[in-house]
Amino acid sequence: MTAANSLIVLDFETTGLSPDQGDRAIEIAAVKLQRGQVVDEFQALMNPGRRVNSFIESYTGISNEMLSSAAPCEQVMGEFYQFIGDTPLLAHNASFDMKFLNGEFARIGLSCNSPALCSLLTARRLLPDAPNHKLGTLVDYLGIDHDGQYHRALFDAQMTAQVWLAMLEQIEQAYPDVTPSIELMMALAKRPKKQVPAWLDKQSVVRV
């Protein structure tokens, strides 16, 4: 990651899978990366205004009691909007998190203009031999030390950041002439999977 690059790695916990079906965010967390280091964090539970079902309570460990004393979504998302500014974003399966980010922002008249990177799509291209590309599997596959609870937003954001940094390191080791800038990583995620090694080789040649 170049010195000029900053990235905000975010993760939502939600009441379900689809904001279009009425699902809401119940927790948002993010870590800010600069020069390959975590330099800032954001974490907040938020009250969606209704009870969450027992599956979500069990899956996330976030109870209705915890949410009853949390700030409303509108307040938390306003604070999060200030936190991210126009920094590029990253999430594991970004299409999911961006749906909720855009949905919650829209409720308070805000919109997000930041580009979004996806560690899931990137991992499918860079780590084709991983058993699967779930976040927890990638953490183990890459040998990342961890001590925390999956399916809580801050821990998942922290692990996503570490997976991302490990993938950047692999590119830098395998392709010494390639700088894995945000622009390059966004382009990489759009390459057909089978073309990725040759494509990265080509980036190297171009840069030399």
Place this chain on the structure above:
DNA sequence: TGCCAGGCCCTCTTTAGGGCCTT
């Protein structure tokens, strides 16, 4: 009671279907 999303990717594809990921 039963059902529930959507984007991406792969292939025995493209006039489609199904698996992977996220909560």
